[in-house]
Amino acid sequence: MQVTFGIDVSKFTSTICELISKSKNELTITNDCSGFIQLLKELSAFSKHPQIIFEATGVYSRRLQAFLKIMTMIM
Template sequence: MQVTFGIDVSKSTSTICELIGESKNELTITNDRPGFIQLLKELSAFSKHPQIIFEATGVYSRRLQAFLEDYGYEYVILNPLKAKKEMDLGLRHNKTDKTDAYHLALIQRLYHHPVNQLQSPTYKQLNSLSRFYDQLTSDLVMAKNRLHQILQSTFPEIEALFCSAKGKNYWQIILRYPHCDLVEKDGKKHCL
């Protein structure tokens, strides 16, 4: 008998549809230890590991992924766009967490997606560090753009003073004179 678990992962809960042969059982768990223990009880009720399928939903699905790996369960994790496309091919009519979990289980039965290969801890750490680096880079670009906009409002002439890259001297002048009026006031002090 084929057993498939379709799991629709949200922020704090996951909706599960267990397809056991032709019957289905639906439940909702919390995405924390008690909820995952409840899922473990459902999974361990079967002598043969069931097929498990869910969508990649960023940080939310990573907790489920780690839990399944810790307990030795194989799973299929689908890209959300691929899952949507496959659901839209006649499976999905009304979008709800329950129907998504059910349709994910049906997708696995129809398409027999291969299980995901487990990544080494080193590779996972590199992925995590890469995402962190990308976020820092994005934050830095946004901060520089904000600073540039503010300087255009308070001291637009500063750009004309420096032809090349903005090095140490540029930033020291900005620190000392964040507004053009401060240059004029400082000039008057030195003239007296």
């Protein structure tokens, strides 16, 4: 089963589309610690690491990128 998280990053929030096989689920998180924890909970629901794709939007996406980089080192 292929799981992909597509993330659209904006200034205050990020919209996440979870694509699981042929179904999808969408949620919005804040671009802060509580939003990243919510994202981590979504990611940890899968035994295999899902593919994560997001648009590099300069300063808006740097915190998300740093968070995901740290999480991949830990996991």
